[in-house]
Amino acid sequence: MDDKNLQDLEQKYKSIAEELEKAKEELNLQTWGLTKTNDAIKILYKELEKKNKELQKLDKLKTDFINTVSHELRTPLTTIRECISQILDGIHGSTNDAQREFLSICLGDVDRLKRMIDDLLDIAKLEAGKVKIARRQLDMAGLARGVIAAFLPKAKSMNVELREKFSAEKMMVYADKDSMIRVFTNLIGNALKFTNNGYVEISVTEMPEYIECCVADTGRGIAEDDLPKVFGKFQQFDRKEGGGEKGTGLGLSISKNIIDLHHGKIWVESKLHEGARFIFTLPKYTEDQILKEHVAEALQEAVKQNTPLTILVFADINSVAKDLERLVRQNLRHADVIFKNTHTMLAVLPGMGREDAREGAEKILAGMDMSKGISYGMVSFPEDGNTAELLYAKITQRPSASHV
Amino acid sequence: MPKKILIVDDEINVIRVIAARLKASHYDVVTASDGLYAVQKAHEEKPDLIILDVRMPVGGGRGVFENLRMTSDTMMIPVIFITAYADDDLRRYLLEMGAVDFVTKPFNADELLEKVKKALKEEVEKKEAEKNG
Numbered sequence: 001m002d003d004k005n006l007q008d009l010e011q012k013y014k015s016i017a018e019e020l021e022k023a024k025e026e027l028n029l030q031t032w033g034l035t036k037t038n039d040a041i042k043i044l045y046k047e048l049e050k051k052n053k054e055l056q057k058l059d060k061l062k063t064d065f066i067n068t069v070s071h072e073l074r075t076p077l078t079t080i081r082e083c084i085s086q087i088l089d090g091i092h093g094s095t096n097d098a099q100r101e102f103l104s105i106c107l108g109d110v111d112r113l114k115r116m117i118d119d120l121l122d123i124a125k126l127e128a129g130k131v132k133i134a135r136r137q138l139d140m141a142g143l144a145r146g147v148i149a150a151f152l153p154k155a156k157s158m159n160v161e162l163r164e165k166f167s168a169e170k171m172m173v174y175a176d177k178d179s180m181i182r183v184f185t186n187l188i189g190n191a192l193k194f195t196n197n198g199y200v201e202i203s204v205t206e207m208p209e210y211i212e213c214c215v216a217d218t219g220r221g222i223a224e225d226d227l228p229k230v231f232g233k234f235q236q237f238d239r240k241e242g243g244g245e246k247g248t249g250l251g252l253s254i255s256k257n258i259i260d261l262h263h264g265k266i267w268v269e270s271k272l273h274e275g276a277r278f279i280f281t282l283p284k285y286t287e288d289q290i291l292k293e294h295v296a297e298a299l300q301e302a303v304k305q306n307t308p309l310t311i312l313v314f315a316d317i318n319s320v321a322k323d324l325e326r327l328v329r330q331n332l333r334h335a336d337v338i339f340k341n342t343h344t345m346l347a348v349l350p351g352m353g354r355e356d357a358r359e360g361a362e363k364i365l366a367g368m369d370m371s372k373g374i375s376y377g378m379v380s381f382p383e384d385g386n387t388a389e390l391l392y393a394k395i396t397q398r399p400s401a402s403h404v
Numbered sequence: 405m406p407k408k409i410l411i412v413d414d415e416i417n418v419i420r421v422i423a424a425r426l427k428a429s430h431y432d433v434v435t436a437s438d439g440l441y442a443v444q445k446a447h448e449e450k451p452d453l454i455i456l457d458v459r460m461p462v463g464g465g466r467g468v469f470e471n472l473r474m475t476s477d478t479m480m481i482p483v484i485f486i487t488a489y490a491d492d493d494l495r496r497y498l499l500e501m502g503a504v505d506f507v508t509k510p511f512n513a514d515e516l517l518e519k520v521k522k523a524l525k526e527e528v529e530k531k532e533a534e535k536n537g
Contacts, residue, residue, distance in 0.1 A: 071459055071509075074488035075415055078510040082421035085513050091428040114510055 062128040066121060073117050081110045112248070119250035123233065126257040133176035133261055135293070140173045140180070140211055140282075141166045141204050147184040148202055151192065160192055161199035171204055173211045174285040174293075179258045186251040187215040187278045193247070194276070195219035210264075210284055216277040222270040230268050231256040255280075287340065294338050295395070296388035298348045302381055310357035310380040312347040313340075313395055316373055321345060324374070327364045346395065354380050407524050408432040410451035412442040412468065413486065414460040418509075422455060425513055426520070439468045446478045453523055455507075458487040458494070466498065473502065482523045486511070 084107050086092060088100060095103070125131045148162055155162045184202070191200040198218030205212045222230060229235050234249040259266040259280050270276035285293065295311065302309035317324050321339070328335050328347050336348040349357050361376050368374060379394040409431050413419050416437060423433045434449045436442040439460055446454060454472070458465035465485060472478040485498060488509040495506060504523045507516050 071488040074509040075418065079415070079417040079421050081510045082425065082513065086421065086424055086428070089428075089513070091424060110510070 059128075062124075063130060066124050066128065066130065069124075070117070070121050074114075077110060077114055077117070081107070081114075084110065116248045116250070119248045119254060122254055123250055123257065126254065126261070131261065133179055133258075135174050135176050135262070135290075137172050137174055137290070138177055138180070140171045140175070140213065141169065143177065143180055144184055144202055144204050144213070147181055147188060150185075151188050155192060155200065158192060158195075159197055160195050162188075163199050163201040165201060165203035167203075167205040171206045171211055173282050174290055175262055175282055176258075179262070183255045183258055183280065184213075184215070186255045190247075190251065190278070191215050191217035191219065191276070194221075198275075207281075208284075210281045212279065212281045214277055214279045216275065218275045221272045221274045222268065222276055223272045227268060227270065231266070291338055291340055291346065291395070292388060292392050294336060294346075294348055295392050298336065298350050299381055299386075299388050299391065301350055303386075305351070307351045308353040308381060310349045310352045310354055310378055311391065311395060312349065312357055312361050313377045313379065314345045314347070315375050315377070316343055317345050318343050320368060320374065323368065324364070327367050331364050331367075332360050354378055354383065406430055406432045407452040408434065408449060409520065410434050410436065410442070410445055410449060410454045412436045412439075412445075412454065412460070412465070413457035414438060415457075418457070418486075422516070425516070429517055429520075431520070439464060439471075442468050443471050443478075446472055446481065447475070450477065451481060452527065453520060454481055454483045455520075456483050456485055458485050458498075466494075469498065469501065469503065482527050484519055484523055 084103050087095060088103050088107065122131075144166070145164065148164055151162060188200060188202060195217045196219065200215065200217045203212075203214045203216070205214075226235075231252045233253045235252070236247060236249040256266050259282075262282055264280055264282040266278070266280035268276060268278050298309055298311075301307075312328075314324060321342070324345060325337055328337055328345075332347060332349060332352075334350060334352075336350070338346045338348065340346055349360070352360070357378055357380070361378075365374060365376070379391055381391060384394050385391050409426055411419050411422050411426070411433060412435070413422070414437050419435045419437060423435060426433050434445055434451060436445045442454075442456070445451075456465050456468060460468075465487075469483055469485075472481065472483070482504045483502075484505045484507060485503050486507050486509060487495070499506075504526070505519045507519060
């Protein structure tokens with residue numbers, strides 16, 4: 001090799017060496033950067049753990065507060081109410097008319113105070129996320145009819161007509177029965193309070209994606225300025241004179257909270273002197289969507305409480321569905337039982353790990369007729385996934401596990 | 405012979421008003437204002453029914469109930485719980501454990517008396533059914 005070639009090679013070598021040195025420096029810098037990031041992540045993680053513990057503590061404080069306030073307010077009310085009631089009932093001697101009149105006023109207001117405490121605590125629970133609604137497929141038309149029937153005597157005594165208008169005989173919706181009764185009771189009760197004569201019309205209409213419910217009255221209506229405040233707390237607008245319970249001003253706030261929990265919408269349309277229409281909608285759910293909701297809610301709770309979650313999937317249940325459901329409810333007390341279709345049943349087991357769930361399932365199947373050929377599978381968090389989509393995907397696969 | 409009812413609540417005034425109501429309805433009444441004393445009274449007096457506050461400092465209503473359930477001479481006494489609690493899980497648990505009923509504070513006197521009457525009637529029917537085999 002001649003001198004020129006050697007020099008060229010030496011130059012190239014130097015150049016590569018310099019580039020390598022530069023790359024090495026850059027790598028060192030990046031390593032340093034990554035180490036710093038890693039340290040920062042560890043600190044953030046510790047912070048998150050700390051915040052999580054604080055949140056859990058706060059959550060428990062909220063529950064304790066609600067329960068303590070409930071007890072502390074209701075106990076003196078108990079003695080006040082009973083004392084007045086016993087005097088009125090003549091247990092402690094006779095009373096004159098004037099005494100009875102004023103004691104009755106007291107009793108009425110004690111009961112009103114009780115209703116306010118009940119409503120306030122309901123709102124506190126709703127806003128603290130402490131209310132567990134048990135949604136099931138229910139017939140909204142049937143439910144509305146039941147509430148309307150309960151109001152008939154009152155409406156008749158007030159000379160107000162109750163009308164119903166349903167787009168179908170039966171309309172299924174995925175909702176909590178007690179909550180829906182409460183909302184209808186609140187809206188119809190309000191409508192009657194604000195209607196002197198005329199009618200209150202309750203309608204339930206089935207739309208493609210949702211069910212729409214409306215309580216419309218021919219009452220005094222609501223001023224435009226007051227419309228935005230209607231669903232706020234302690235809002236009471238001038239009601240007509242007359243007897244009947246005075247409200248707490250919290251009913252619509254509670255109704256709105258309930259509808260929000262159901263992922264629905266509620267609003268009011270009204271003009272002064274032209275009546276009011278209170279409308280709420282609830283989304284319609286397919287069987288699959290209902291199942292996904294159950295899984296998502298259970299998973300959310302498991303993550304929040306840092307507990308496991310197992311879902312037992314029983315297949316080929318067919319004719320033994322009722323027996324199986326009974327055995328599941330007896331042996332797995334906190335199970336949320338959902339029927340995916342006529343041959344598949346799920347038991348969502350919050351707080352239960354795989355081994356306990358397996359033990360429970362074996363015990364249940366041991367109580368079944370062995371010839372029926374029921375199989376079961378398990379899907380659990382965190383082993384099978386940490387998102388509702390992952391868990392749901394595993395659930396919809398054919399279960400593979402024990403076969404009895 | 406009038407039926408005997410044991411009232412257990414840590415609030416003396418609550419005991420007084422419930423006692424007055426029950427006596428006016430011709431029941432005999434005995435009382436206790438804490439959990440330990442309640443268990444002792446239950447053994448001594450063998451009441452026909454116990455009205456028991458869920459939330460009490462010493463022993464707690466739930467603790468008293470579980471204790472009474474463990475001894476043969478008190479386990480069959482029907483218990484009606486009084487509660488201000490909004491806790492559905494606790495109610496379900498206690499009903500499953502064998503409490504016959506619940507009354508929520510502040511209660512309606514007619515409701516309390518109805519539930520007392522029903523619990524005592526069911527107890528008599530149960531005892532008669534056992535006697536007849």
